[in-house]
Amino acid sequence: MAVQDIKFYQTGTFTVGNRLLGEHERSVQSDMRRTNSLNSGHRACQGCGEALGARYAIDAAMHATNDRVMAVNATGCLEVFSTPYPETSWQIPWIHSLFGNAAAVASGVAAAMRAKGRKDVRVIAQGGDGGTTDIGFGCLSGMFERNDDVLYICYDNEAYMNTGVQRSSATPPAARTATTMAVGDEPGNTFGTGKNVPVIAMAHYIPFVATASVANLRDLEDKVTRAMAIEGSRYIHIHVPCPLGWGSAPADTIKVARMAVESGLFPLFEAEQGEITARYKLRRRVPVEEYLKLQRRYAHLFGKNPDTETIARIQAIADKNIRMFGLE
Amino acid sequence: MLKQIEGSQAIAEAVALCRPQVICAYPITPQTHIVEGLGEMVKSGELEGCEFINVESEFAALSVAIGSSAAGVRSYTATASQGILYMAEAVYNASGLGLPIVMTIGNRAIGAPINIWNDHSDSMALRDAGWIQLYAETNQEAADLHIQAFRLAEELSVPVMVCVDGFILTHAYERVDIPTQADVDAYLPPFEPVQVLDVAQPVSMGAMVGPEAFFEVRYLQHHKQERALERIPALAKEFKERFGRDSGGLVRSYRCEDAETIVVALGSVNGTLKEAVDEMRERGEKVGSVAIVSFRPFPLDAVRDVLKGAKRVVVLEKCLAVGVGGIVSDDVRKALSGIALAGHTVIAGLGGRAITRTSLVEMLERATKDELKLLEFLDLRWDVIDRELAREKSARRAGPTAENILRDVGPVAARIG
Amino acid sequence: MFQVRIHGRGGQGVVSAAEMLSVAAFDEGRFAQAFPSFGSERMGAPVMAFCRIDTREIRLREPVMRPDALIVQDATLLHQVDIFSGLAPDGYILINSTRSFEELGLGELRARYPHDHLCCVPATEIAMEHVGRPLPNAALLGGFAAITGQLQFESVAGAIRAKFPGKVGEGNARAARAAFEAVLKSIAQEAHA
Numbered sequence: 044m045a046v047q048d049i050k051f052y053q054t055g056t057f058t059v060g061n062r063l064l065g066e067h068e069r070s071v072q073s074d075m076r077r078t079n080s081l082n083s084g085h086r087a088c089q090g091c092g093e094a095l096g097a098r099y100a101i102d103a104a105m106h107a108t109n110d111r112v113m114a115v116n117a118t119g120c121l122e123v124f125s126t127p128y129p130e131t132s133w134q135i136p137w138i139h140s141l142f143g144n145a146a147a148v149a150s151g152v153a154a155a156m157r158a159k160g161r162k163d164v165r166v167i168a169q170g171g172d173g174g175t176t177d178i179g180f181g182c183l184s185g186m187f188e189r190n191d192d193v194l195y196i197c198y199d200n201e202a203y204m205n206t207g208v209q210r211s212s213a214t215p216p217a218a219r220t221a222t223t224m225a226v227g228d229e230p231g232n233t234f235g236t237g238k239n240v241p242v243i244a245m246a247h248y249i250p251f252v253a254t255a256s257v258a259n260l261r262d263l264e265d266k267v268t269r270a271m272a273i274e275g276s277r278y279i280h281i282h283v284p285c286p287l288g289w290g291s292a293p294a295d296t297i298k299v300a301r302m303a304v305e306s307g308l309f310p311l312f313e314a315e316q317g318e319i320t321a322r323y324k325l326r327r328r329v330p331v332e333e334y335l336k337l338q339r340r341y342a343h344l345f346g347k348n349p350d351t352e353t354i355a356r357i358q359a360i361a362d363k364n365i366r367m368f369g370l371e
Numbered sequence: 372m373l374k375q376i377e378g379s380q381a382i383a384e385a386v387a388l389c390r391p392q393v394i395c396a397y398p399i400t401p402q403t404h405i406v407e408g409l410g411e412m413v414k415s416g417e418l419e420g421c422e423f424i425n426v427e428s429e430f431a432a433l434s435v436a437i438g439s440s441a442a443g444v445r446s447y448t449a450t451a452s453q454g455i456l457y458m459a460e461a462v463y464n465a466s467g468l469g470l471p472i473v474m475t476i477g478n479r480a481i482g483a484p485i486n487i488w489n490d491h492s493d494s495m496a497l498r499d500a501g502w503i504q505l506y507a508e509t510n511q512e513a514a515d516l517h518i519q520a521f522r523l524a525e526e527l528s529v530p531v532m533v534c535v536d537g538f539i540l541t542h543a544y545e546r547v548d549i550p551t552q553a554d555v556d557a558y559l560p561p562f563e564p565v566q567v568l569d570v571a572q573p574v575s576m577g578a579m580v581g582p583e584a585f586f587e588v589r590y591l592q593h594h595k596q597e598r599a600l601e602r603i604p605a606l607a608k609e610f611k612e613r614f615g616r617d618s619g620g621l622v623r624s625y626r627c628e629d630a631e632t633i634v635v636a637l638g639s640v641n642g643t644l645k646e647a648v649d650e651m652r653e654r655g656e657k658v659g660s661v662a663i664v665s666f667r668p669f670p671l672d673a674v675r676d677v678l679k680g681a682k683r684v685v686v687l688e689k690c691l692a693v694g695v696g697g698i699v700s701d702d703v704r705k706a707l708s709g710i711a712l713a714g715h716t717v718i719a720g721l722g723g724r725a726i727t728r729t730s731l732v733e734m735l736e737r738a739t740k741d742e743l744k745l746l747e748f749l750d751l752r753w754d755v756i757d758r759e760l761a762r763e764k765s766a767r768r769a770g771p772t773a774e775n776i777l778r779d780v781g782p783v784a785a786r787i788g
Numbered sequence: 789m790f791q792v793r794i795h796g797r798g799g800q801g802v803v804s805a806a807e808m809l810s811v812a813a814f815d816e817g818r819f820a821q822a823f824p825s826f827g828s829e830r831m832g833a834p835v836m837a838f839c840r841i842d843t844r845e846i847r848l849r850e851p852v853m854r855p856d857a858l859i860v861q862d863a864t865l866l867h868q869v870d871i872f873s874g875l876a877p878d879g880y881i882l883i884n885s886t887r888s889f890e891e892l893g894l895g896e897l898r899a900r901y902p903h904d905h906l907c908c909v910p911a912t913e914i915a916m917e918h919v920g921r922p923l924p925n926a927a928l929l930g931g932f933a934a935i936t937g938q939l940q941f942e943s944v945a946g947a948i949r950a951k952f953p954g955k956v957g958e959g960n961a962r963a964a965r966a967a968f969e970a971v972l973k974s975i976a977q978e979a980h981a
Contacts, residue, residue, distance in 0.1 A: 115438060127579070128581060133573070138575075138576040139576065140434065140437070140577065141434070143430070147434030148435065148438035150438065151393065151424075151434065151437060152568060154439050158422050159443070181428055538824075539823070542824060544810045546814055643847065643850055729853075
C-alpha cells in the first residue's frame with residue numbers, strides 16, 4: 044500500500060499535500076507533465092467515479108512507461124462518454140473492441156508488439172463490471188490463463204450503467220437496479236449471488252492483483268505504477284461510484300467511495316501469484332449505514348420502517364470481509 | 372515444389388509462406404490440422420517472427436486477431452461451423468473496422484443436429500458480414516487462394532474468408548505445388564496498414580457512429596467490395612504470371628461455350644461436376660458447369676455473361692435457406708435479371724452426404740428433359756421423411772426427430788456410401 | 789483410374805495406409821487422391837479410407853463406390869460391414885488373416901473372382917515380427933503392390949519410410965517386403981493350381 048513519510052511545515056493545521064513532498068514523491072496528477080490521457084471534454088456525468096479513476100490510472104501508466112501505452116476498451120460508459128463521434132478525448136492509441144472481448148483484443152495487441160519487437164510498448168485493457176465480470180469473463184480468464192502481458196483494469200460501478208442501471212454479477216445484495224426491484228421478498232438484488240472477480244483473478248496465480256478505490260487516488264496511482272513494472276497478466280479492480288445509478292450526490296463520489304472502504308464492504312488489498320501481500324487496515328471503521336444511506340439505490344432500506352434485518356445482513360458481509368481480508 | 376500432402380498441411384504451408392505475425396487458434400473439426408501444422412512450424416522455427424496463441428474460444432480467436440491487426444501485424448485464424456457463429460459479433464467488427472485479417476473456413480454444417488461433415492451453411496451464415504468470400508475447388512486452389520487473400524485483404528483493407536470444404540478437401544491427400552518463399556515475397560509485400568495503433572501517432576479506433584455518418588461508413592464497405600470485383604481477377608492474373616497456373620478469379624467455366632444446360636456450384640463439388648458434364652457430353656447433351664470462386668463480392672456481370680446463352684441453369688447448393696430454398700440461387704437470379712431461362716435449385720450434400728457422379732448425371736438427364744422441379748433435393752430419402760411424418764402424426768410425444776431418424780436409418784458404420 | 793478401398797477399425801492405421809498408397813503413386817509420377825470416410829475416430833469403430841490413382845488429374849470427389857481393389861485390415865469386419873459392395877468383377881481382395889478365404893467363410897465369394905486376384909496374408913503377425921507392434925497397415929501395402937502390380941515395391945517402401953521415421957520406418961518397410969513376397973508366392977501357387 045502507498046505510505047509516505049511527510050514533514051509538516053505548517054503548524055496549527057493538518058494541511059498535508061503534494062507541495063510538501065519531494066518532487067519524486069508527488070502524485071502523477073500533480074505533475075504538469077501529466078499526459079491527460081483521458082482529456083477534458085468527454086461527456087461523463089457530473090461526479091462520475093469512472094472518469095476520475097480512468098484519468099488517474101491511465102496517466103499513472105503513461106508516466107510509468109515513458110508514455111508508451113495502448114488501450115483497448117470494452118463497450119460501456121467509459122467507451123461511450125470518451126468517444127462521442129466525431130471527437131475523442133483519448134490522447135493515446137485506443138481501440139474500442141466489443142463488449143465481451145477487451146481482454147482478448149488486448150492480448151492480440153500485446154502479441155503484435157512482441158512480434159514487432161516493441162517490448163517498450165505496454166497494453167491496458169479496460170472495461171466496466173458488466174464487460175468484465177459477466178460477458179467478458181471468458182476472455183478475461185483466457186488472458187489470465189495464458190499470462191498475456193496486459194494490465195486489465197475493471198471500473199466497477201456495480202451495474203450496467205450505460206444501458207440504464209441493470210443488474211450485473213457485481214451488483215451488491217439489496218441494491219436496487221432496473222432489473223432488481225426494491226419490492227417483494229428480497230427487495231433489491233438477491234443475497235447469495237454475485238462473484239468476487241479479484242479473488243477469481245488470484246485463483247489464476249497471475250503476477251499481480253489489486254483492488255483500489257477513487258477514495259484513495261494516491262493508492263490507485265501507486266498500484267498502477269507498480270503493475271506497469273511487472274510483466275505478465277495483471278488485474279486491478281477499481282471501485283467507482285456512479286452518482287446517477289447509485290442515486291448519490293455528484294459531490295459525494297469520493298466520500299461514498301471512502302465509506303465503502305471504511306465499512307469493510309470494499310476491501311483494499313494486493314496479491315501476487317495468488318497470495319495476498321498487502322491490505323489496507325481500516326483507519327476509521329464505520330457501520331454500513333453510513334455508506335448505504337448516501338445512496339438512493341438503498342433508500343428502500345430506510346425511512347419510517349427501516350429494514351433492519353437486511354441492513355444487518357449487509358453488515359454481516361462487511362464483518363466477514365474484515366475478518367477474511369484481515370482489515371482490522 | 373510438388374508435394375503429396377494433406378489439404379490442411381498445404382494450407383498451413385501456404386499461410387506460413389505469407390509470413391503471418393500473429394496466429395490465434397481455437398480447435399474445431401475440420402480445421403484443427405491447419406493450425407496444428409502452423410503451430411509446429413512456429414515451434415520448429417520454420418515460421419519465424421510469428422506469435423502463436425492458443426485462445427479459449429473462437430470469439431477470443433478472432434478478437435485476438437482484431438487486436439493484432441489493429442496494431443499493424445499480419446494476422447490469421449481459422450474456424451468452421453459453430454465456431455464462426457460463436458465469433459459472429461467479431462466477424463462484423465473486423466469488417467466494420469476494415470482490418471485485413473485472413474481466415475480459413477473449413478466448411479462444415481451447423482447444428483442442431485450436431486454434425487461435423489461438410490456443407491456450406493457456416494460461411495453462408497456470415498455471407499453478408501462484409502468479408503470477401505472465396506471458395507476453393509481443389510487443395511491447390513485452397514493453398515493459392517490464401518496467398519491471394521492476404522494481398523487482396525491488405526490492398527483494400529478488408530478481411531477475407533477462404534472457404535475450403537471440410538474433410539473433402541482439408542483431409543484429402545493430393546498433389547499440391549507449394550510455391551517458393553521468394554515467389555510469395557515478390558507477390559505479397561510487407562503489410563502497410565491504413566490505420567494502426569501507434570504510440571508515435573495515437574488514434575482512437577472503434578468510435579460509436581450515429582445516424583449522421585453510419586450510412587456512409589457502411590456504404591464504403593460495399594464500395595470496397597465492388598472494387599474487389601476488379602482486383603480479384605487482376606490479382607489472379609498476376610498470380611498466374613508468377614506462379615504459372617490458374618487459381619482464383621471470379622468464376623471459372625467448364626464447357627459452357629455452347630451449353631444449353633449449365634450447372635453452377637461452389638467449392639470441391641465442381642470436380643465431380645466436371646466428370647458428370649463430360650459424361651453428359653459423351654451422350655450428346657450440351658451441358659456445362661460454372662464454379663463461382665468469389666461469392667462475395669458476387670460477380671453479377673461475370674455470372675450473367677457465362678449463363679446468358681443457356682436454356683436452363685441449375686444451381687447446385689450445399690446450403691439451404693430454411694423456409695425458402697436456395698441461397699446461391701438468389702444471387703444467380705439477380706445476375707440473370709431480365710433474361711428468360713429456366714432456373715432450378717438443387718440442394719445437395721447437406722451434413723456431408725456424398726454427391727456422386729451417378730446422382731449428378733441422373734439429375735442432369737432430368738434437367739435436359741425439363742423434368743426438374745424448381746426446388747429439388749438430391750438423394751434425399753423420401754421414405755425416411757414419410758416415416759417420420761407418420762410418426763409425428765401418430766402421437767404428440769413422437770420423440771426427437773433426429774434420434775427417430777437415426778434409429779430408422781440404422782447402423783451407419785456397416786455401409787459404404 | 790484405379791480405385792482402392794481399405795477397411796479396418798479405428799486405431800489400425802487405415803487412414804495412413806491410404807495416404808501412403810497415394811504418396812507411393814505420387815513418387816511414381818502419377819496423380820493420387822487419398823481420404824478417409826469421415827467419422828468420429830474412436831478406437832475400434834469400423835473405418836474406411838479410399839485411394840484413387842490415375843495418370844491424369846483426379847477430379848472426382850466421392851467415396852469409392854466401385855473399388856478395383858479392397859484391403860481388409862481387420863477380418864472381424866467381414867460379416868459385419870458390407871465390405872465387398874461395388875467391387876469390380878475382376879477386382880482384387882487382400883485380407884489380413886492367417887486363415888484362408890474358405891476358412892473365413894468366403895468360399896462362395898472366392899469362386900466369383902480370378903484366383904490370383906485374391907489373397908489372405910497374416911499381416912498382423914508379420915508386423916509383430918518386424919516392427920514389434922500389431923499394426924498391419926504397412927505390411928498390407930507390400931501385399932497390395934504384389935497382388936495388383938499397380939505400384940513398384942520400392943515406391944511403397946519409400947512412402948513407408950517417409951511416413952515413419954528411423955527404425956520404425958525400416959521395420960515397417962521390412963514387414964512390407966515380407967508381405968510382398970508372401971503374396972507373390974501365394975498367387976504364384978494359385979496360378980499353378
